[in-house]
Amino acid sequence: MENAALLKAIIDNAIDGIITIDGRGIVETINPSACKLFLYAPEEVIGNNISMLMPTPYKENHDHYIGRYQQTREAHIIGIGREVTGLRKDGTMFPFRLAVSEVQFAERKIFTGFIHDLSREKEAEEQLRDYAAHLEDLVESRTASLKESVMALEQAKEEVSSSLVKEKELGSLKSRFVSMASHEFRTPLSAIQLSAALIEKYAQPYDNDNIRKHVSKIKGSVGILTGILNDFLSLEKLEAGKIDAVCSPFNLVTFAEEITDELQLVAKQNQHIIYQHTGTANIVNLDQNLLRHCVTNLIGNAIKYSGENTFIEFNTEIAPGQCVINIRDNGIGIPETDQKHLFEAFFRAHNTGNIPGTGLGLNIVARYAHLMNGRIDFKSDVNQGTSFTITFQTV
Known part of the structure; x- marks a missing residue:
């Protein structure tokens, strides 16, 4: 008796709906959660065919299965382990996931349906x-x-x-x-x-x-x-003159390796950024934020204007009195007639086609380099590639 009471308490307090039927589809029990889902009182459902809770076409299919059961005495329960649609008392419908298990009880078969509401x-x-x-x-x-x-x-x-x-x-x-x-x-x-x-x-x-x-x-x-x-x-x-260089010592090699790793993630297929540092010194006194913008822009352009399966060379060198940064690609290059305008704001070379850009990047890079007592130079040939070099004078 204690086990039966415990089982009833579990079923009555279950979050999901639970309904049991016999082999003919007649409802024998229905728990409170199922009543709440279908908007019926227990006495309105118990003793009736389960098809009353099914909309078309599930209802018609169920009637066919019941007819076959009466002839063959072999049960066929639809909706096992899949999403189906339920019909409430007020005529509205809702989706739920149905799982059905067959239980031998008192020398007969009963079928238990577990109903999980999918409305939310x-x-x-x-x-x-x-x-x-x-x-x-x-x-x-x-x-x-x-x-x-x-x-x-x-x-x-x-x-x-x-x-x-x-x-x-x-x-x-x-x-x-x-x-x-x-x-x-x-x-x-x-x-x-x-x-x-x-x-x-x-x-x-x-x-x-x-x-x-x-x-x-x-x-x-x-x-x-x-x-x-x-x-x-x-x-x-x-x-507006709102940007000033705030220089401080930092490790140029570590800085460059971080940028290389970041931009390699956005490179085209089989594009490889190859970084190399020359010299034994690795500490420079520059503005990291401005320098990061310059290097990221130049390598980003190399990625953008070069094709797949290419190499982008990224080199740094610290020599007495100066720091040199070089980015070289073998992309589309810059037409000779456009080179004199390259660092003008809003200017874009005529061979860029549909490649997106504002024409501001190189202008900003040149001005940032100047703020750090540096200059930018380049060499380029159409379809042969471009090399940009930023040279900073150091104390």
């Missing part, structure tokens, strides 16, 4: 899909707006480059754009990036390839937009 899981999946689609639309809209603004700046520069007055007007236009971009894009981009990361985290239990694909697309687009925005903000700070 299905609603969460739908909300994640809707939110991912909303974020994708938002990123596309912001991208189009930012591209239009950048194109407007480039067109304005071409129209006013021949006049000093017009050049000042362009500077004012750029300053207004950067101010607008800082307020109008940085905050929503940060929110989109955070939301994408949260979606990726919350979607892990559902193992949905579509969600992963769209989240990856969102994060990639946000990364591109953030890079463009950072270029504009750096240029605005340089022109």
